[in-house]
Amino acid sequence: MTRASSSGLYRMTYETVASADGTPIAYEVFGAGPLLIAVCGATCDRALMRPTAQALGRHFTTVDYDRRGRGDSGDTLPYAVDREIEDIAALIDRIGGPAHLYGHSSGAGLVLRAVAAGLPVDEFVLHDPPYSPDESSRTGARRYGRTIRSLLAQERRAAALETFCRLTGMPEEVIDGMRGTHRWAELTALAPTLAYDSAVMGDIETGGAVPEDVAVRVTRPGLVLVGGASPPFMVQVGRRLAHLLPEGRLHVIEGHGHVVPPDVLAPVVAEHLRG
Numbered sequence: 539m540t541r542a543s544s545s546g547l548y549r550m551t552y553e554t555v556a557s558a559d560g561t562p563i564a565y566e567v568f569g570a571g572p573l574l575i576a577v578c579g580a581t582c583d584r585a586l587m588r589p590t591a592q593a594l595g596r597h598f599t600t601v602d603y604d605r606r607g608r609g610d611s612g613d614t615l616p617y618a619v620d621r622e623i624e625d626i627a628a629l630i631d632r633i634g635g636p637a638h639l640y641g642h643s644s645g646a647g648l649v650l651r652a653v654a655a656g657l658p659v660d661e662f663v664l665h666d667p668p669y670s671p672d673e674s675s676r677t678g679a680r681r682y683g684r685t686i687r688s689l690l691a692q693e694r695r696a697a698a699l700e701t702f703c704r705l706t707g708m709p710e711e712v713i714d715g716m717r718g719t720h721r722w723a724e725l726t727a728l729a730p731t732l733a734y735d736s737a738v739m740g741d742i743e744t745g746g747a748v749p750e751d752v753a754v755r756v757t758r759p760g761l762v763l764v765g766g767a768s769p770p771f772m773v774q775v776g777r778r779l780a781h782l783l784p785e786g787r788l789h790v791i792e793g794h795g796h797v798v799p800p801d802v803l804a805p806v807v808a809e810h811l812r813g
Contacts, residue, residue: 552584552610555632558624564610565603565629569595572660573633574811575626576602579643580702580735581725583609590642593800597808598638601629605645607731617734623652636660638811643668643796644735647749650779651738654755661811665763665803666796667779669739669748671771676745683741686732695729696722702732748775753782760785761810763803766792 554562566584568591576594578587584602591602604611606625614621626648630637635658641649646667653659670676682705689698696717703713716722739746760783764776773790780788791798791806 554610555628557606557621557628559614559621561606561612561614561621561625563603563606563612563625563628565601566591567633568592568600568602569598571598572811573630573635573637574598574600574807575629575637575639576600577626577639577641577645577649578605579641579645580732581699581728582642582645583728585609587642590800590803593804594640594807597804597812599633601633601637603629605648605731605734607734608728613730617737619648619651619734619738620655622648622734622738623655623657626652627657630658638662640807641665641667644738647735647738647740650749650756650760651752653758653760654752659758661759661761663761663763663807663810664776664779665798666765666768666772667762667775668746668772669775669779670746671748671774671778673745675771676747679739679741679746683733683736683746686736687742690730690733695726698729698732699725702729748778748782750782753779753786754784756783758785760787761807762786762788763806764788764790765794765796765798766790767795769796772796 552564552566554564557563574594576587576591584604587602591600594600607613638660639649639662642665646664649662650664653662670679685701686698700713762776762780764773776788780786
């Protein structure tokens, strides 16, 4: 298919696979080697994940896909986390497993649930999963989850997006500067999936607490990556999660925050998955 960009017209090709409920899931493949599926987090699609997938493609056959409701993938309602797990299963079946899984932010929460569900996974990486470390933050997560669902039920997508941006600590002047831009329009289109990520993290049900019952069902080796410059609670959460996983390891990427440059991230992921 052809799309317009700031640099003119370019050709972007992708394939689709039908998930168990018939929803088409769009994906691209980069590189060669063992299969690795990259799972993005909130307000992210395969276009934003592409630089990371390309860097990982130097070490793996890397699948970069649009989670349901994003980009070129379909969206069959009502939403359920189990349907997203089936999407990953369909990708593994299409390419040929078993697969490594890499998940960033709330995408890490989805990876954890996919591995616990028994998908054919070899090893996996959870990068900065934003679980709530204490009761105060869990109260905030429950409030956020309910607010997001209420705003989206009223079709107030921009307000839902603003709520998420404030949750991540984005300054008001930055939010104001983004309004009216092409990027803001893209993010607003993704706003309904904020409720999906909230469901993955268990915001309303558990306040986004580390899902101990899920972690202990995992039978595959897992790596928890945390940015050394990420908020301190993420290191605390990462350490707790690595301890709960039967074969869990923790690695801190010093000097980097929640988003790590692809050329820095890819060698770390490759070293642990291949080691």
